[in-house]
Amino acid sequence: MSDRVLSRVARAAALLVTVAVGLFAPRPAGAAGTAPAAALHVSGNRLVTADGAAFRFLGVNRSGGEFSCIQGKGMWDGPVDQASVTAMRSWNVRAVRVGLNEECWLGTADVPAGGVSGAAYRQAVQDYVNLLVANGINPILELHWTWGRYTSFSSGCGDEKATCQKPMPDMKYAPAFWTGVATTFKxxxxxxxxxxxxxxxxxxxxxLDKPGAWRCWRDxxxxxxxxxxxxxxxxxxxAVRATGATNVIQLSGLRYANDMRQWLQYEPADPTGNLTAAAHVYNFNDCKSVSCYDAELGPVAAAVPLTINEIGENDCGHGFIDPLMTWADTHGIGYLGWTWNTWDCKSGPALITDYTGTPTAFGAxxxxxxxxxx
Incomplete structure (x- = not known):
């Protein structure tokens, strides 16, 4: 990496630290009688609350924050107000995973007119986080779309801008993004x-080179x-820990988060001990059977907290996720459905038909x- 690029990243990180200071505002009131979401930390292979109670992430994904801004379509895909959160609570949702876009957070010149960007984007994320926490729901902020031109095998797009999924985070923006997010929410x-x-x-x-891919993943x-x-x-x-943030961190494995076989071997160092694993499991993945869960996910879950951050199937039913959830329940593993958006579940997993929480057949x-x- 060139000195010029390093300097640019350092300047961006310093700017984000400055902007983030003072952003915190009083949380909105949650639903009547609802306690705020619990602070969490790692204890052995379990997540626990401050009083030591075991905790699992059980809930949904909320897509929109990763794509609407970079497509010039505002901020979110659908409402993120109290009514929509109340609908989630009616499902007993305890965690919501929120997709984000690094260029929109940083406010780069790549964000088109009509897309929320920079300080306005960061404030919108913070407002939604505050609303979720006030309603007893733990937010999981995840970096979904990133910068970097990748046109090789399984490419999502040929655009270097953060307009699709890339194989790995980039040095140009990702460290600055996480410095800013961690500073904001530490x-x-x-x-x-x-x-x-x-x-x-x-x-x-x-x-052809799985060890090389895992080294790339870590290093x-x-x-x-x-x-x-x-x-x-x-x-x-x-980057996160340098801010002083002790928040729980999740790391997904290879093969679109479906391959966890060498996660423990390549696990990064974390001075706080608050590092956890995350997997994704769909009916069109390679690891999609109880025998594979036992062989590949089970050893990871025995060592560190594991959450299946995305579960789903592309047939608009729930015959696949039912035994997956049973396996996860048996092993004390959390899971999040993809996704709390009103999309056509015949073309991909979608949980709801409207934002009052009416489920699709899959969501049911x-x-x-x-x-x-x-």
Whole structure:
């Protein structure tokens, strides 16, 4: 990485620290009788609250913050007001994973007119986080769309701007993004950081160099098949902890977060001990059976807290997620349905048909399970 790029990243990080100071405002009131979301930390292979009670992330994803801004369509996809959160609470949702865009947060020149950017974007994220926490819901902030031109195998787009999923976070913006997010939310351990949505550096090597892909995952730098300098997860963990933030951090595995087999071997160092693992499981993934969960997810969950941050199926039913949720319940593992958006669930997993919380056939399976849990 050149000195010029390092200087640019340092200046951006310093600016974000300055902007973030003083952003905190009193939280909005939650639903009557609802306690705020609990501060969390890691104890062994479990997440626990301040009083030592075991905790699982059980809930939904909320998509929109990663794409609406960079597409010039405002901030969110659908409402993020009290009524929409009350609908989530009617499903017994306890965690909401919120997708973000690094260029919109940083306010780069790549964000088009009509897209919320910079200070306005950061304030909108903070407002939603405050609303969720006030309603007893733990927000998981995750970096979903990032900068970097990638046109090799399994490319999502040929645009270097943050307009699609990339195989790994970039050194140009990702460390500054996490410096800003961590500075904004440090001291509020109800908020969780998922450092990157779905890594797939293994696809850049055509699946031929898994050890190299895992080294890229942890250490970053120049990675085979990826044409930009990569910010490895150790770099991003360091960026978060350098702010003084002790928030729980989540790290997803390879193969779009579905391959966790060497997660423990390449786990980054974290001085706070608040590092956790995250996987994604769909019916079109490779690891999609109880035998695979036992073999690949089970050993990780035995060592560190594991959450299945995205569960879903592309048939608008819940026959696939039912046994997955049963397995997760049995092993004390949390799970989040994709996604609390009113999309056509025949073309991809969508939980609701409207923002009052009317479930799709797929969503009905998750709602039934969540509302039955204590």
């Amino acid at each position: 001291g509020d351990d109800a908020v969780v950081f998922d450092l990157f949505n779905e890594p797939y550096p293994d696809w850049a090597t055509l699946m 970053g730098g120049s990675c085979f098949g990826i044409g930009y300098s990569v910010a490895g997860f150790q770099t991003l963990v360091n 399976g998750l709602k039934s399970r969540l509302t039955a849990l204590p």
